[in-house]
Amino acid sequence: MTVDLGRTSERTSLTVSSVTFADPAVAVGLCAVVDGAPLVHCLTNIVVAGFTANVLLAIGASPAMVENAEESGEFAAVASSVLINLGTLSAERERAMRAAAAAAHASGTPWVLDPVAVGALAHRTAVAKELLGSHPTVVRGNGSEVMSLAGVGGAAGKGVDSAAGSADALDAARWLARSAGCVVAVSGATDFVTDGTEVVAVPGGHPLMTKVTGVGCALGAVMAGCCAVDPRPLVAAVTASAVLAAAGERASVGDPGPGTFAVRLLDALAELATEVRPART
Amino acid sequence: MTVDLGRTSERTSLTVSSVTFADPAVAVGLCAVVDGAPLVHCLTNIVVAGFTANVLLAIGASPAMVENAEESGEFAAVASSVLINLGTLSAERERAMRAAAAAAHASGTPWVLDPVAVGALAHRTAVAKELLGSHPTVVRGNGSEVMSLAGVGGAAGKGVDSAAGSADALDAARWLARSAGCVVAVSGATDFVTDGTEVVAVPGGHPLMTKVTGVGCALGAVMAGCCAVDPRPLVAAVTASAVLAAAGERASVGDPGPGTFAVRLLDALAELATEVRPART
């Protein structure tokens, strides 16, 4: 697959590999989640907390939302992985996020940073950059968020939505991955995942995924679930993207309304989890 | 349409105009939301945040929930409009609401106040009255809430539910609109919207809309979306009421259970948005 990097790159194109759910490695990765039933500690926002929990349950993970400073460090150290999503910050939630990130880093718990709306608001941009110091395993955002976090100016999104396509952010993603020592996943019509060197494209999905709140946030949670059972963050993030894209395609058959689509997306995730690992009882 | 004002008025009836989704102005208003894709900054409650975001996405708006004091003023100044819903107050959320209301007023961003359960609890009644000082564009509540905010005693609702019908609150709504210099919308079996002089009735909807949490709260968000693209608050609030009533009627066909109804309501909103503005791609 050849990606046109456009104005953000000195080069005009970049050859990347492309992965979909049809790749056996994706099924293996999802199967590992089903078998491992990882405990995913989520510090997320009030908009998507319920949907995120349901997405994780659908693929066999065990979500637990603990977001107070007294408990989040203790919990991050024992959880299988941690998700930190900056959607609805509060002073206490921030303290809890700092404690969770530090504890995850200290204990070797993989953790995912979802820098929601970073770039659009100065305060959360600073919070996100500070959290990078606790070495997230994966950073997942849209084009604007990744470019802002990489310090590429002028890319601030519109609220929580991106003003930049995912390919536009590819150079910024590679730079961020190298400088922060993590995997960076850029969501868009095609998702891109990079460790700074290798770039994997995950095509697919469906535009309805942008018409339901929390699909991107849930993707971050699924990445946390996959990181818990696979020590290769690039593979884990690609697996998560490919699983969600496949579920989105399946749920969009017949072009349902967004309410129906959200319900079917959960059904589709559970179906995929069952197909890779039929119940043995 | 003639409304019996009952015991709350010295007069026995009031002639008001009546608007439904069949009115071309409503389709024009909804079309403006679809075309404008306004960024609606929501400070709302933990119960309905997800549903509210999905309702706004269904009609083509771009919701963003930012509810911390560090960011809410900055964001309110750049958003297309702001919703402040008092459902689940917290000390920090209150600070954020004050900052957002003040910033919206200072920057000319239209904003909607939803005084959930005002009258039933003293603290939030004081908060709501203070926020009136930042000149909301629209106040949307049920009969009890509007009467309480207008200082009409004895109307305290039962928790978040109204003890008064929307027509009972019509005099209070007109007084509140005139004294606060805003549009007041009273939700009920028939919605009433007034700028203090003119009164518009929006009939329709369906009783199932009271069997799903957040329909009233989502109406406030839709009003914010409409205010973002129409400088006439009375028209914007009427448009929002008529759109939600029409979606409620469509979603209730066959009298589904409340779970199914909530899903169909999102589908119906997206259908209405598509019907007034078919995708051009």
Added chain:
Amino acid sequence: MTVDLGRTSERTSLTVSSVTFADPAVAVGLCAVVDGAPLVHCLTNIVVAGFTANVLLAIGASPAMVENAEESGEFAAVASSVLINLGTLSAERERAMRAAAAAAHASGTPWVLDPVAVGALAHRTAVAKELLGSHPTVVRGNGSEVMSLAGVGGAAGKGVDSAAGSADALDAARWLARSAGCVVAVSGATDFVTDGTEVVAVPGGHPLMTKVTGVGCALGAVMAGCCAVDPRPLVAAVTASAVLAAAGERASVGDPGPGTFAVRLLDALAELATEVRPART
């Protein structure tokens, strides 16, 4: 019904009565909720707040989430009943919980404690034990939570999930009920409810109920709803368990995906409520 108490008991088995939705007393209890439309004050978590409200609305109760310290005591004193769920603690939510529990106890308002993830985290274990001092009417948890609250070591769950079956916790539940002077309900494949002497088993339900977030939390809310209209906490808690189990069975017909199941669960609760008390208009 004979329950194997296994290693947690000196005795090897215990004879308990068994109740399902087919028991006329359950229909009577649900009918009392429909007729009484109790105002249920919920202090719950950001994951399940919306689902909990929808569950209560489906059975005819009137949910209201008020979780700030300024208001929760005042509201608990006038509500029909109170639910305190420790899912997503915060410093302010804890203050509000203490105020609500104290006010409920002082005013004779029945209240339900749901000690989510107690045992897994030290801080919330202390909070839960402190709240026991305000004499909850019912404590509802899974096996691990109940055992932890009873001080039976080594039973800490995996996040919010139980590491122990409900029968394993039966001795702990009976001890906790006697020492705290409340009814204790242990959720699991079979639910058990005890006042310390009598034990009632509520079989039924469906494994899909563990694949959707918030079903256990919603059960606590339904117990609060039932306690509001029945002065017998044991009967109220059994009624709630039997109603939710029956709804779960009905919603699982055809083995739907978890997204569809959650929607149908709300529909099924509303159906059950209608069947015991058809609309009279």
